[in-house]
Amino acid sequence: MEAKTHWKKNLDSKFISGEDLKSSLNNLSPEMAVVIDRFSDDETFDANKSAKTTITGLYLKDLSGKKLYKPTILNKTNAKFFTKEFGSDYMEDWVNKPVTMFAQADSRHGFVVRFRKYKKPSLLFSTPEFEKCKIAIDSGSYTIDQVKTKYTVSAEVEKLLITK
Secondary structure (H helix, E strand, O other), X not given: OOOOOOOOOOOOOOOXXXXXXXXXXXXXXXXXXXXXXXXXXXXXXXXXXXXXXXXEXXXXXXXXXXXXXXXXXXXXXXXXXXXXXXXXXXXXXXXXXOEEEEEEEEOOOEEEEEEEEOOOOEOOOOOHHHHHHHHHHHHOOOOHHHHHHHOEOOHHHHHHHHOO
């Protein structure tokens, strides 16, 4: 299959947008599990005011710890989500807590960045993930509790994992 070049490859804005997610540019995907690594004040240009303005940039990393290549902007809608999800108005309390970032269709902007509650994937029998977990538990390099931090494990699957 021939490699294709996306027309937006050289139109990369300073911040992650919903369009970046939707187009799966630079290792992004339309829906991905992330944590806030840090936040800082960043400068951007407000076209409505025709002036530079200061916003909060959220610097993210995926659940494996790999940092995303640019931040996203914290807007009021996303701030309300984080406040409700983590029970705090303070951004320091949001750091290193998993959420799902996704591209949401928007009538004015095409797609925008939104966040929702993170749901761990289910570990299913006879999948490559199950086999890897089984090998790790059998070798003693992982415990069932460590597996449960990454996956939702049913009682039946747990029994299959821990039996030799």
